[in-house]
Amino acid sequence: MAPKAAAPQNFNIAIVGQAGRLSYEALLFAASLRHNSPGFAGRLLVAEPQPGPLWPKDPRIEPEDVRAALADMGAEIIPFESRHFGHTYPYGNKIEMLSALPKGEPFVFFDTDTLITGDIMSVPFDFDRPSASMRREGTWPTIELYGPGYAETWKSLYDAFGLDFASSLDLSEPDEYWARYLYFNAGFFFGNCPHAFGELFLKYALQILNDPPEAIVCQTLDPWLDQIALPLVIHALGGGRDSAVHDYLDGPVSCHYRLFPMLYARESAAVIDVLETVTAPNKVKKVLKGYEPIKRMVYQGRGEKVRALFDQNDMPRREQAIRNRIKSNGFWLR
Known part of the structure; x- marks a missing residue:
């Protein structure tokens, strides 16, 4: 047994x-x-x-x-x-x-x-x-x-x-x-x-x-x-x-994930799916929209623009390099 x-x-x-x-x-x-x-x-x-x-x-x-x-x-x-x-x-x-x-x-x-x-x-x-x-x-x-x-x-x-x-x-x-x-x-x-x-x-x-x-x-x-x-x-x-x-x-x-731009840049598609799933219900969405980074990154689609800046299979080795690329494209929020 x-x-x-x-x-x-x-x-x-x-x-x-x-x-x-x-x-x-x-x-x-x-x-x-x-x-x-x-x-x-x-x-x-x-x-x-x-x-x-x-x-x-x-x-x-x-x-x-x-x-x-x-x-x-x-x-x-x-x-x-x-x-x-x-x-x-x-x-x-x-x-x-x-x-x-x-x-x-x-x-x-x-x-x-x-x-x-x-x-x-x-x-x-x-x-x-x-x-x-x-x-x-x-x-x-x-x-x-x-x-x-x-x-x-x-x-x-x-x-x-x-x-x-x-x-x-x-x-x-x-x-x-x-x-x-x-x-x-x-x-x-x-x-x-x-x-x-x-x-x-x-x-x-x-x-x-x-x-x-x-x-x-x-x-x-x-x-x-x-x-x-x-x-x-x-x-x-x-x-x-x-x-x-x-x-x-x-x-x-x-x-x-530390910050939402970093999440979209380097985390897996599964993590992004969790984020977008749990933020979708109207009861939660109504509250979370009060925070600008979530509003812009999740609900207004800026996160997908950040993700498009990177090849997730070939990410920069240093975190600072990731941050710098996001900032240089005007997508940084914290």
């Missing part, structure tokens, strides 16, 4: 929603989740920063029709306080919001500019071995002539937090090549407790910011601080780059 398949795990999904672009991206994320993962039984939590001294303007989701549409899709807006980052480093939201999620419950965080393109319940998460997105480039550190190399730079951080550096290395990559060193995109990450994850994430990020090791004092931390601290957190919690989720997320089950 064949062994029974493991029962799908219950877990929560968290995104950040706030005034402006992220409000509409949150709604689009929710629409794609409900369309492609109808069996998802966890909570969809939209973490919302609250007004305070670190926000010169109210950061909450403002349009009432967006709030109502999120509620219609079963999303729960949960507040959190910005005590350390706020508007000067909005990427810090993904660090600070973790303390507002249910303690002790497995979670998956996604950047709001993500589409769920398949069944999220099919992803074989091992929440006791956290990981994060491997769809990344070697954006940090920047190696200067006569300055510290990759190994010295990263080892200084592991040493600062009492972590074992050698076990974090990918020995299949050459010495002093960026991919040898544990590095993620923070577009998604997951773990078995958001509070345990968040406490380490905040501790490491603040120490890197306020008391950096000598080897990184000349490095730029903005906007990379979250992606510098993230591999240290994952390594400390017993996770790493080797995770079965990478065959699903940033693949058939999710797409971190």
Whole structure:
């Protein structure tokens, strides 16, 4: 007799929603989740920063029709306080919001500019071995002539937090090549407790910011601080780059598109089909048309003009080259 398949795990999904672009991206994320993962039984939590001294303007989701549409899709807006980052480093939201999620419950965080393109319940998460997105480039550190190399730079951080550096290395990559060193995109990450994850994430990020090791004092931390601290957190919690989720997320089950011109330029026809399918119902369309990039790219057809600029089988290797071509043709929106 064949062994029974493991029962799908219950877990929560968290995104950040706030005034402006992220409000509409949150709604689009929710629409794609409900369309492609109808069996998802966890909570969809939209973490919302609250007004305070670190926000010169109210950061909450403002349009009432967006709030109502999120509620219609079963999303729960949960507040959190910005005590350390706020508007000067909005990427810090993904660090600070973790303390507002249910303690002790497995979670998956996604950047709001993500589409769920398949069944999220099919992803074989091992929440006791956290990981994060491997769809990344070697954006940090920047190696200067006569300055510290990759190994010295990263080892200084592991040493600062009492972590074992050698076990974090990918020995299949050459010495002093960026991919040898544990590095993620923070577009998604997951773990078995958001509070345990968040406490380490905040501790490491603040120490890197306020008391950096000598080897990184000349490095730029903005906007990379979250992606510098993230591999240290994952390594400390017993996770790493080797995770079965990478065959699903940033693949058939999710797409971190970042910006709508980039989505149309480089993503698959299947991803574009998901986008256009979930934005088609009149109830959703009425709300999403309030955001100019979606209005122009999806509903007015500018996205197809962007796509026609590229051969999707022969894309430029660097993201900046893609952006430059879109901008030079007058189609850039963000």
